[in-house]
Amino acid sequence: MERKRLNKSKIRHSIECLVINLWKGVDLNGAIPILIIDPGHGGKDPGGGINKYWKEKDMVLDISLYQYNRFKDLGVPIAITRTTDKYLDSGTRSAIVRNSGAKDCISNHINSGGGQGAEMIHSIFNDGKMAQAIADGLKEAGQNVRRVFTRKSGSGDYYYMHRETGNVSTTIVEYGFADNKTDTDRIRKHWKKYAESVVRSYCEYRGHKYSAPGKPLPGLVIDGRLGKNTTIAWQKAMGTPADGIISGQYRNSSTKPILSVDFGPEYTGSILIKAWQRKIGAKPDGFIGPETIRKSQKYLGTPVDGEIWNPSAMVKELQRRLNKGTLV
Incomplete structure (x- = not known):
């Protein structure tokens, strides 16, 4: 679940310097990305979307890695903020996105708090068309969509992933509520289907060629050895x-x-x-x-x-x- 963060402008400069080094290790698939995937939370921050089946940080990493690999397969220039169970504070995370060169960011989360269904949150300064496209795709994939919305704080955005990511258009995707049985059952069974729907929706929205994932069979020797x-x-x-x-x-x-x-x-x-x-x-x-x-x-x-x-x-x-x- 995405949380509001305090503006840490007085440490911005040191974070920007750190990000230069962090960013050198991020896989850009050989090109400046047009999209960066952000698995929310990580490390010592498990996130709020937790139940007996998963921690939010782990489930959204699974979703994000699936999407990252699918976008690479489709030839979409792609980057990702983390590929392991790594903690990123809000300043570092937003700076990685801000300095990525990407046009868009999809920030993946699992919600909590008694609701039901997926939510898409976009900045108050964009038209929400990408968020709506993702919502429509999730609905087609069988997940209930609760709402597509924005949230203000004063004259700006409430969420730091909207406030502090510069020119990158960030859509926060909450795939459902971890404390809702229906959402939990659906996400457990269909998380790949939902992740794929976001890949398809983004490609169609941005005009990139999309093809469904094939299922090439590996042809393994049945030898009983885990090699x-x-x-x-x-x-x-x-x-x-x-x-x-x-x-x-x-x-x-x-x-x-x-x-x-x-x-x-x-x-x-x-x-x-x-x-x-x-x-x-x-x-x-x-x-x-x-x-x-x-x-x-x-x-x-x-x-x-x-x-x-x-x-x-x-x-x-x-x-x-x-x-x-x-x-x-």
Whole structure:
């Protein structure tokens, strides 16, 4: 949920200097972006849209990474404010957007506070047509749309992502309410569909060529070993960055049989595993352990013992479903 921030103009200069260095590490896909995606919150700021299934910061990162990769596939010059569970204060976040060179920003959030349905919030200084296009797309994708609106504070915008992002036109997208059962169920089941609807709506609004995501099947060897190729196919199916590595894991009996695992040195967990844990109803901490393995085995319909063997019946079934395109 987007929050009002105090204007921190007296530290603006130091933030601008920091952003120059931060921005050098942001993937611009080889071009100045026309759009920058902003996964709200992150790190020590979990956001307000929390329930037993997700923290807002994690769910909006999943949505944002999916959109980021889809825009790259479509050839849209794209950037993103964060790709990991990283804290950005309001000044740094808005400065990254402001200095990106982008025309538009989509800032992704999950709401809370007793309502129901998606909300789009645009600046008081623009016509709201992009926000309305996104709302129409979400409605077509099956999500209830509560409202498209603006909010003032004095003579300016209420939200800092509108006030402090300069010439970049920012639309805040709240996909639903984490404390509403209907929204929670819909987002759990259909978040990729909603994320894709935003991609399509933006492309159509800005006149970029759009094509629906294809489903090329990976053709994995059913060997029961969790290696790089299987991990890449799994990451693609879950809509997370596809590098073939299950990162940030502890070295233990659960992870040693995994060929594609990366142990530490910063035990931050894996974005892939967090997304998978949310899918199967495990604690979304990003780490592979007996609980996650048991729930995976139950989800995949293989014997449940909480261990990964090499070869593994669970991994064989994972490979079969990836090959059929039926995992998620």
